[in-house]
Amino acid sequence: MGNTPVQPGxxxxxxxxxxxxTPEPPRPPRRHDVLVGTCSWADPSLIQSKRFYPxxxxxxxxxxxxxxxxxxxxxxxxxxxxxxxxTYARLWAERTPADFVFNIKAFxxxxxxxxxxxxLPPDIAxxxxxxxxxxxxxxxxxxxxxxxxxxxxxxxxxxxxxIEAGKLKAAHFQFAPWVSNTAAWRAHVEQCVERMVGHxxxxxxRNQTCFSEDRVARTLAWERELGVAHVVVxxxxxxxxxxxxxxxxxNPALAVVxxxxxxxxxxxxxxxxxASERFNYVYSDDEITELAEKIDALTAQxxxxxxxxxxxxxxxxxxxxxxLERELQRLRxxxxxxxxxx
Numbered sequence: 001m002g003n004t005p006v007q008p009g010x011x012x013x014x015x016x017x018x019x020x021x022t023p024e025p026p027r028p029p030r031r032h033d034v035l036v037g038t039c040s041w042a043d044p045s046l047i048q049s050k051r052f053y054p055x056x057x058x059x060x061x062x063x064x065x066x067x068x069x070x071x072x073x074x075x076x077x078x079x080x081x082x083x084x085x086x087t088y089a090r091l092w093a094e095r096t097p098a099d100f101v102f103n104i105k106a107f108x109x110x111x112x113x114x115x116x117x118x119x120l121p122p123d124i125a126x127x128x129x130x131x132x133x134x135x136x137x138x139x140x141x142x143x144x145x146x147x148x149x150x151x152x153x154x155x156x157x158x159x160x161x162x163i164e165a166g167k168l169k170a171a172h173f174q175f176a177p178w179v180s181n182t183a184a185w186r187a188h189v190e191q192c193v194e195r196m197v198g199h200x201x202x203x204x205x206r207n208q209t210c211f212s213e214d215r216v217a218r219t220l221a222w223e224r225e226l227g228v229a230h231v232v233v234x235x236x237x238x239x240x241x242x243x244x245x246x247x248x249x250x251n252p253a254l255a256v257v258x259x260x261x262x263x264x265x266x267x268x269x270x271x272x273x274x275a276s277e278r279f280n281y282v283y284s285d286d287e288i289t290e291l292a293e294k295i296d297a298l299t300a301q302x303x304x305x306x307x308x309x310x311x312x313x314x315x316x317x318x319x320x321x322x323x324l325e326r327e328l329q330r331l332r333x334x335x336x337x338x339x340x341x342x
Contacts, residue, residue, distance in 0.1 A: 033299050035101065036325040037073035038317040039258070039310040043275075049314035061095055068096040071321060075172060075308050076104040083107050083121050083151070084158040093165035103202060103256070103306065104159055105172045109140055109151065110192065112176040112185070124150065140188070152195045163199075169306065170202040170229060170254060177242065181209035181219070193226050202256045202306075204231035211243045223250040232298070234291060235260040247294055248301075255302035257295055259283070259320065261311040280313035283320050292327035 041064055046052055057066050067074060076092070078084070084104065092102065109115040114137035117125050124147055128138065143151070162168035173192055179185045193201060203223060205211065210219050223230050230250040234257065237244060249255045261281025269278065283291070291307075299305050307328075309321045 033303075034295060034305045034307060034328050035073040036307045036321050036328065037071040037075070037309070038312070038321050039075040039308050040077045040312060040317075041067040041074050042078070043312045043317075045312060045314050046317065051315040052318050061091075064092065064095050068100045070318070071325075072099065073101050073103070073169070073306060073308070076102055079155075079158075080105040080108050080113075080174075082119055083154055086158050086161050089158055090161040093161055093167050096167070101167050101169045102162055103170045103172045103308070104162065104168065105174060106192075107151070107155055109138065109143065110155065111173050112140060112179045112188065114139060114176075121151075121154070156196070156199075159199075169304075170200045170256065171196060172202045172204065172231070172256075173228075174204040174231075175206060177206045177240075179205065180207040181212075181215055186222070190226065193228060200229060200251070200254060201226075202229040202231050202254065204233060204256075204258065206233075206243050208241045208243050211246050216246060220246070220248050220250055227251060229254040229256055232257040233260060234258070234262070236262050236264040239264050247298060249298060252301065253303055255298050255305040257291075257298070257305065257307045259291065259307070259309045259311065259324075261316075262287070275312060277313070279311045280316070281311045282316055283311070283323070285323075288320070288323050288327055292324055292331060295324075296328060296331045 040046070042060070047063070053063055053066055057063050076084070084107070089104075108119065116137050117128065117131070120128065120138070127147060128143065131138065140148070159168055159171065173189075175185075175189070179188070189203070203226075205219070209215065220230065228251060230246070230248055232247050232255070233243065233245050235242065235245065261279050261283070263279070263281040266278045266280060295305060295307055307321075307324060309317045309324070311317050311320055
């Protein structure tokens with residue numbers, strides 16, 4: 001089968017050393033019920049900022065190893081832009097400590113997103129029907145059934161090395177903003193769960209019809225029935241038709257909180273040059289405290305919780321993740337000092 005194009009910066013072998021920062025001191029004690037990390041370790045804006053990776057960490061291998069020395073978890077986002085490959089998943093597993101884990105984002109076509117031909121595996125793209133005049137993207141419904149089957153097979157095959165290494169916690173299905181509360185889209189979500197049988201799915205809905213006041217209880221009940229982990233989002237409120245954050249747990253094995261920032265000016269903007277522009281946001285100390293308290297409360301309902309920071313302009317994400325981790329540890333220490341248990 002043909003090779004899949006990959007996101008630049010993840011798998012390159014040799015690059016000049018980029019950073020000038022001093023390595024962080026040994027980490028303080030870390031909570032084991034909450035894993036804090038970011039939604040990428042190779043975002044171009046982070047690398048170019050030279051504020052996180054020390055000098056001499058200019059290769060893909062060294063960057064991941066350093067990231068894994070600082071955080072216990074990362075979300076793979078390159079798998080959204082291009083179909084992941086087992087070869088790289090195996091390298092990720094080998095290049096990280098035994099207790100380091102991943103969540104991996106589902107390929108864009110599977111979650112209802114527009115998919116340009118160049119994002120498809122080249123051999124699959126050659127077999128696709130031609131796009132209609134004026135169309136630039138394929139959607140799930142455009143793909144012949146036999147090719148859909150093959151794409152699902154490849155995605156599951158690609159993530160297998162992480163599962164075999166005991167390093168994959170969840171497959172993250174972030175559905176497109178237009179995946180709404182309709183019978184057709186609910187059937188699609190159920191098909192995703194069926195296709196991924198045996199895997200834990202973290203499901204992020206982005207359309208407000210899924211969590212409107214008259215629908216929220218039914219959506220949560222449906223997620224529980226499907227056995228998926230509900231993804232709590234922190235994002236700008238009242239902008240467009242995006243879903244509101246619902247702080248609930250639907251699978252006691254795992255809760256997931258994703259922090260997208262609160263930049264109302266860029267959240268629904270069109271024509272941005274990079275994702276780092278949309279997610280350009282510095283959480284204030286008060287906001288970090290507020291989020292830590294909500295996350296801490298949610299741990300009473302789940303065996304494990306992942307807090308993943310998706311602000312990604314320069315080093316905003318890693319700095320917010322460090323601050324959040326410290327605040328969560330402070331809350332745990334405070335409870336321990338008061339003799340409380342959770």
